[in-house]
Amino acid sequence: MRIAVIGSGTSAIGFLYHLLKTHPEYEVDIFERGLEPARRAAEGESILYGFGGAGTFSDGKLSLSPQIGGEVADYIGYESFKKYLPECLELWTLGFDRKALERSDLSEGPRVWDIKRAFNENRMDLTLGEFIHVGTDNLATVIQRLYSLLSSHKSFHFHFSTPIKDYSHADTAVIDETGRSYGPYDQVILAVGRSGSVLLNRILELSGADFTSNTVDLGVRFEMPAILTDEITQILYEFKVSYITAQDDKVRTFCVNPRGYVVREDGSDFSLVNGHSYTHQKSDLTNFAILVTHKFTEPFKDSFEYASSIARLANKLAGSGKILVQRYKDFKALRRSTNSKMQKSFVVPSLKGATPGDLNLILPRRTAADIEEFIEQLSRVIPGANNPDNLLYGIEAKFYSTKPDFDQWFRIKGAPIRIIGDASGYSRGIVQATISGIALAETIGL
Numbered sequence: 001m002r003i004a005v006i007g008s009g010t011s012a013i014g015f016l017y018h019l020l021k022t023h024p025e026y027e028v029d030i031f032e033r034g035l036e037p038a039r040r041a042a043e044g045e046s047i048l049y050g051f052g053g054a055g056t057f058s059d060g061k062l063s064l065s066p067q068i069g070g071e072v073a074d075y076i077g078y079e080s081f082k083k084y085l086p087e088c089l090e091l092w093t094l095g096f097d098r099k100a101l102e103r104s105d106l107s108e109g110p111r112v113w114d115i116k117r118a119f120n121e122n123r124m125d126l127t128l129g130e131f132i133h134v135g136t137d138n139l140a141t142v143i144q145r146l147y148s149l150l151s152s153h154k155s156f157h158f159h160f161s162t163p164i165k166d167y168s169h170a171d172t173a174v175i176d177e178t179g180r181s182y183g184p185y186d187q188v189i190l191a192v193g194r195s196g197s198v199l200l201n202r203i204l205e206l207s208g209a210d211f212t213s214n215t216v217d218l219g220v221r222f223e224m225p226a227i228l229t230d231e232i233t234q235i236l237y238e239f240k241v242s243y244i245t246a247q248d249d250k251v252r253t254f255c256v257n258p259r260g261y262v263v264r265e266d267g268s269d270f271s272l273v274n275g276h277s278y279t280h281q282k283s284d285l286t287n288f289a290i291l292v293t294h295k296f297t298e299p300f301k302d303s304f305e306y307a308s309s310i311a312r313l314a315n316k317l318a319g320s321g322k323i324l325v326q327r328y329k330d331f332k333a334l335r336r337s338t339n340s341k342m343q344k345s346f347v348v349p350s351l352k353g354a355t356p357g358d359l360n361l362i363l364p365r366r367t368a369a370d371i372e373e374f375i376e377q378l379s380r381v382i383p384g385a386n387n388p389d390n391l392l393y394g395i396e397a398k399f400y401s402t403k404p405d406f407d408q409w410f411r412i413k414g415a416p417i418r419i420i421g422d423a424s425g426y427s428r429g430i431v432q433a434t435i436s437g438i439a440l441a442e443t444i445g446l
């Protein structure tokens with residue numbers, strides 16, 4: 001069998017890792033717009049493109065719960081999810097002693113329930129889920145090991161710096177940016193994540209599917225002294241909290257990085273803010289996203305366009321730094337943070353080069369009000385969350401992909417193409433993206 005895999009990110013790695021065990025004889029061409037790991041690291045390539053995909057420079061937080069990071073278990077079944085989870089963990093901790101890695105500790109029963117009760121008493125919901133934290137530094141080593149393993153297999157052929165632009169239904173071939181055609185293939189697998197939305201939309205267009213998503217989570221990355229969050233993060237590692245504001249909007253925390261670093265995430269069209277944490281390098285600050293859910297109905301429902309326009313505006317105002325940073329005190333007072341004001345702040349930004357500015361010039365009034373209300377509410381459980389010196393960075397956004405209709409296992413209606421990972425709309429994190437790849441590899445030859 002000849003297979004084309006487009007993308008060499010998280011879900012593609014899950015697919016190839018499992019295929020190596022079940023069907024090592026299959027000939028597979030892997031097309032990747034970015035670079036292999038060593039060059040990717042050396043050349044400071046984009047945070048999203050290259051072997052490992054968005055996962056490579058990520059924080060490496062592996063959520064073990066089928067309820068967190070997507071709905072893959074709803075699609076493949078909870079039994080299958082449980083069956084593939086050990087292989088997924090084996091892969092993402094390759095060569096490391098898993099027991100030595102940081103993890104959430106839900107075994108501290110009464111203390112966990114005390115924390116949950118404190119949030120509930122303040123009308124906030126805390127989602128508890130188990131996870132392992134590989135860390136950005138260890139993850140880079142794992143990625144290198146995975147690449148050595150997969151690229152040394154004689155029937156896996158990697159094509160780097162080869163963005164795929166189109167698909168030809170007539171001869172089941174894929175076509176790169178220069179117009180060169182590869183194929184024919186028995187199977188074409190799209191594993192392009194969120195960064196491959198142009199190709200995904202093109203393919204969904206060919207199949208006649210509806211592909212706009214009407215929901216986006218938009219907000220800021222928040223940074224505060226770690227000493228104020230340690231009591232919670234030392235037990236839970238992260239706190240996934242959601243809250244309904246006075247205007248009935250849902251606000252949530254996402255991707256908490258205890259003693260971590262805020263980072264800039266450059267896409268091809270705009271830059272967003274995100275956060276990391278390392279196993280061996282710690283800051284004195286904790287960062288997390290505060291996101292407000294925006295859902296559109298009629299006549300406008302292109303949530304990607306909405307959030308990306310706001311991000312582009314923030315990038316313009318920030319100049320070459322692309323990301324704005326503001327003290328909470330200034331955010332509340334609707335005034336700009338400046339370099340001199342920032343120098344008086346006790347919280348020194350972990351992201352160097354962000355431009356002091358005013359996020360109120362960017363965020364819609366309702367979104368800004370929701371964020372302020374959330375921070376005040378959070379401070380009832382985490383005293384000091386509303387300290388004037390805490391920092392907001394913008395913009396952070398999480399896009400929801402639509403789930404295309406599948407007529408066969410991961411296969412879209414109207415085109416013989418299978419979609420795995422975040423592009424399928426079923427995953428939003430490393431574990432679920434990987435498991436979708438493993439699940440496809442298990443069945444692809446049947």
Ligand SMILES: Cc1cc2nc3c(=O)[nH]c(=O)nc-3n(C[C@H](O)[C@H](O)[C@H](O)COP(=O)(O)OP(=O)(O)OC[C@H]3O[C@@H](n4cnc5c(N)ncnc54)[C@H](O)[C@@H]3O)c2cc1C
Pocket residue numbers: 006007008009010011012031032033034047048049050051052053054055056057058059060061062063069162163164165191192193194195196197199265274275420421422423427428429430431433
């Ligand atoms: C900064 C950051 C931090 C994150 N941290 C975590 C975390 O701690 N824990 C967690 O569970 N999840 C995390 N995530 C999410 C996680 O990384 C993704 O859910 C996961 O990587 C999705 O896997 P994927 O295979 O669908 O896509 P990706 O891993 O993004 O892979 C897609 C690949 O396709 C390639 N590609 C795109 N278009 C084309 C094209 N046209 N032709 C050829 N190649 C193409 C891209 O270059 C990329 O390599 C993070 C994401 C980001 C951005």
